[in-house]
C-alpha cells in the first residue's frame with residue numbers, strides 16, 4: 251500500500267491565504283468587509299465550542315451520537331456566507347458552521363441531540379421570526395440532499411424567483427448514484443444550484459483515493475457539463491470567493507457550479523467511530539498547522555480587524571453562550587421513545603410497526619425478541 255505521504259491531495263487549488271494567514275493571491279473584496287470577516291471568525295469558533303461541549307455531553311451519555319466538523323469549519327462557513335437572505339441551503343451532518351453563520355439556534359439543536367422531538371422543541375423553544383436563509387433539516391441519507399436541492403432550485407427557476415440553492419456532499423458520497431443524477435439534471439436544465447464537495451479525505455474509514463480513480467473530485471462534474479473549481483477548504487476567504495462567484499452566476503441564470511473544497515477531518519467520523527485504528531499520526535501532523543481558524547485569526551490580527559485580546563475574549567464569550575444554550579436545552583422534556591414512530595412518515599412500514607411493537611413489549615417487561623409473535627402486524 252502506498253504511504254500516506256504519496257497520497258497527499260495536490261495543492262493545485264485556489265488559495266488566498268497560506269497556512270500562516272499570509273496572502274498568496276489577490277485579496278478578494280470580502281477581505282475589506284470587516285463585518286463579514288468577524289462574523290465568519292466568530293462562527294468558526296462557535297462551531298468548535300459547540301462541538302467540544304456536545305462531545306463532553308455525549309461522553310456522559312446526555313446525547314447519543316454527534317458528528318463534529320473540527321478542522322473543516324471554513325468550508326461550510328465560507329460558502330454559506332456567500333448566500334443572500336431568501337436563498338436555500340440543504341446541509342448534511344457536517345455543516346454546523348453553515349447553520350450557525352445564519353444564526354441557527356444552538357439550544358434547539360442541542361435539545362434535538364438530547365432526544366427531544368421537533369414538536370416538543372417548537373413548544374418549549376419556539377422560533378421567533380423566519381430565518382434569513384431557509385435550511386432544510388440536516389440530511390443523513392447521503393447525496394439525497396443534492397438531488398432534493400437541485401429539484402428545489404428548479405422550482406424557483408420555474409417560478410421566476412432569483413433564489414440560489416446551496417447543497418453539500420462529502421467526498422465518499424460522490425460515489426452515490428443520486429449525486430450523479432442530481433448533477434446531470436442540474437447541468438442539463440441549468441438549475442440555479444451550487445454544490446460544495448467537502449472533501450475531508452475520508453468516508454468513515456475509506457480514504458478518498460479508494461473512492462475515485464479521477465484525479466480530483468471536482469473533475470466528476472466535467473462529465474455532467476457543470477463548471478467546477480477546486481479550492482483550499484481550510485482558507486475561508488478562498489471558499490467564500492469561489493462560492494460568491496458561483497452564486498452570482500446561478501442567480502444571473504448561468505446555471506450550476508460544483509466546488510471541491512479540500513480539507514481534513516481532524517477528528518473521528520462520529521462518536522461511534524475510533525479513527526486511530528485506520529489513520530496515521532503522520533497524516534494528522536501534516537494537517538495540524540493548516541487549521542482554518544488559526545489561519546483566519548492570523549490574517550485578522552495582522553490586518554488589525556481584531557486585537558490581541560480578541561481571540562481569548564471571543565472564545566470565553568462563546569463558551570458561555572454554548573453553556574447557556576445547553577441550560578435551556580436541558581429544560582426541554584425528553585420525548586417518549588414511542589413518539590419516534592409518529593410524525594415522520596405518512597405510512598409506516600411493516601418493519602417500523604414491528605419495531606414499535608417490540609419497544610412496547612420491552613417496556614411492558616417482556617423479552618421482545620423471545621416473546622415476539624407478530625400478531626396484529628400486517
Ligand SMILES: Cc1ncc(C[n+]2csc(CCOP(=O)(O)OP(=O)(O)O)c2C)c(N)n1
Nearest residue numbers: 344390391392420421422423450452453454
Ligand atoms: C445512502 C447512505 N448510505 C450509507 C450511509 C452510511 N454512512 C453515513 S456517513 C458515511 C460516510 C460518508 O462519507 P463522506 O461522504 O466522505 O462524508 P463525511 O462523513 O466524511 O463528511 C456513510 C457510508 C448513509 N448515511 N446513507
Ligand SMILES: [Mg+2]
Nearest residue numbers: 420421452453
Ligand atoms: Mg468525507
